[in-house]
Amino acid sequence: MAKGRKVEVVRGVGRFLDPHHLEVSLCSGTGLELTGEKQVIRFKQCVIAAGSQPVTLPFMPDDPRIVDxxxxxxxxxxxxxxxxxxxxxxxxxxxxxxxxxxxxxxxxxxxxxxxxxxxxxxxxxxxxxxxxxxxxxxxxxxxxxxxxxxxxxxxxxxxxxxxxxxxxxxxxxxAVGRKPNGDRIGADKAGVHVDERGFIRVDKQMRSTVPHIFAIGDIVGQPMLAHKAVHEGHVAAEVAAGEALNNPELACSHFDALQIPGVAYTNPEVAWAGLTQLEAKAQGIKVEVAVFPWAASGRAIANGRDEGLTKLVFDADTRRVIGGGIVGTGAGDLISEVCLAIEMGADALDIGKTLHPHPTLGETVGMAAEVALGSCTDLPARRR
CATH class of the missing domain: 3.50.50.60 (FAD/NAD(P)-binding domain)
Incomplete structure (x- = not known):
């Protein structure tokens, strides 16, 4: 993708020299071994995407049977x-x-x-x-x-x-967590502030304390997820391009996601988006919760995997969906509808009245919304 866009790629270990120069200790070919050669790159704008590394335990011996x-x-x-x-x-x-x-x-x-x-x-x-x-x-x-x-x-x-x-x-x-690489890139020489934990603080446009230096991904804070980093990268690139091209629309880009989904790619998968029920309670938000058990899903039963459930969390005052979670096979794929519903401000009626294909696992999202509405015919009727 980089080659197709005529991006020059330099492989190595980079450290800032000042706010407009980066020194790269070059690697050989596609390997990680340093050649001893160095290259200085001058830049007008820069996006830091230096990521994170696994946290280590100091008492663990150096042994190949201990891995990250x-x-x-x-x-x-x-x-x-x-x-x-x-x-x-x-x-x-x-x-x-x-x-x-x-x-x-x-x-x-x-x-x-x-x-x-x-x-x-x-x-x-x-x-x-x-x-x-x-x-x-x-x-x-x-x-x-x-x-x-x-x-x-x-x-x-x-x-x-x-x-x-x-x-x-x-x-x-x-696997006790990851720590950002903010203290490994000489950020202080560029004037970029790095906190005591190694994170670089940024604004909604992904700018660091130096306006022409942006930062994205693990290095700017939790959650440390690739899909969050990609969207942050888009914002940083659009803002940088907007400045360079004097394009007001691009220069006004900012990162304002209402939800950042998380997925555990286990068996079964667990996925969630927006506020959890526990987070909403901690924030003092009164919620309504609707759960559809996969034991009532024809597709889940046919798959022989009916242990899952689909859950939606609604703001009790506005009835808009503010969160949701799914556990079951393919939950990481299914959560996308919940992500879109949160971003679009959908309520239970919007989701429940949307036609979902049958028999699918995806329709459990619609059925959970019907549970909230009190109109789900795939579960026993509520007692009045």
Whole structure:
């Protein structure tokens, strides 16, 4: 795509020299090995998209049997017993893969539950379906030490559900989060402010503290998701081009998404958009919630996967949809209708009266809206 748009690509490690110059330590070919050569690039405007890196645990030994999310994708062998440190999305996605290949899985999470993003009723469905995958799920528990031996990695735990003795694993995946790379690019020399955690603060037009330097993606804050970064990149590019071309329409672009969807690509998938029920409650928003269980979906039953559910969250005053969540096969694809409904300010009537194809999983979104309206004929009638 870059080549087709006549973009010059320079491979290497870049650091700012000043507000208009970047020094790049060049890499050889398509590899990551530095050649020792350097190139200075002068720019009028710049977009920082330097991303993030996995958080490491200082007590973990340097051993090939201890991996981060990148290392987990470089499968050498299938471990018999695997520990996932961190019960977030990345850890549980990898746990799903390795479990499907035959590994027995333990998960340790310092918080009081797995997969903290979506509402608990969605996660509960996922937990019930995946219960056979895990030997141990240790919440409110920390990993405190690890030791490498010929037999494996011996890990010691502390907390509410910690086993009394250290446990031995063939593979340990550390998935305790990611940290931004703001402090690795010499941003201070360009005058760009980087906070104590490594994030670059930006405005709605993705400008940093230096007006001609923009920043997008993981490096500007949560959520660290590729689809958020792409939209931020569009805004930064349009604003930069609008300035250069003196185009008022492009120069007025800004990032104002009402929702940023999240998806756990597990089995089943869990997806959510907008405000969760818990977030709405925390913000003091009175809501109405409508749930359609997939046990009443003909397509889900035919697929042999009727464990899921579709949930919509409505503002009780305006009746507009402000959030939603889906757990089930293909939830990451199905959530897009909820995203659009939130952005367009749709209410229960808009969604419920929209014709959905039958039999599909997508129609569960329409049926959830019918539940909110009290007109769903695919579930037992409400008592009056």
């Amino acid at each position: 999310s990148t290392g987990a994708l470089e499968l050498k062998t299938v471990p018999k017993r695997m520990l996932v440190v961190g019960g977030g999305i990345i850890g549980l996605e990898m746990a799903t893969v390795y479990s499907a290949l035959g590994a027995r899985i333990d998960v340790v999470e310092r918080l009081d539950g797995l997969m903290q993003g979506p509402d608990r009723d969605l996660v509960k469905v996922w937990e019930q379906y995946n219960h056979p995958r895990f030997d141990r799920v240790m919440v409110n528990t920390r990993t405190v030490s690890a030791e490498a031996s010929e037999q494996g990695i011996r890990v010691t735990f502390d907390g509410e559900q910690a086993p009394a003795e250290p446990q031995c694993y063939d593979l340990v995946l550390v």
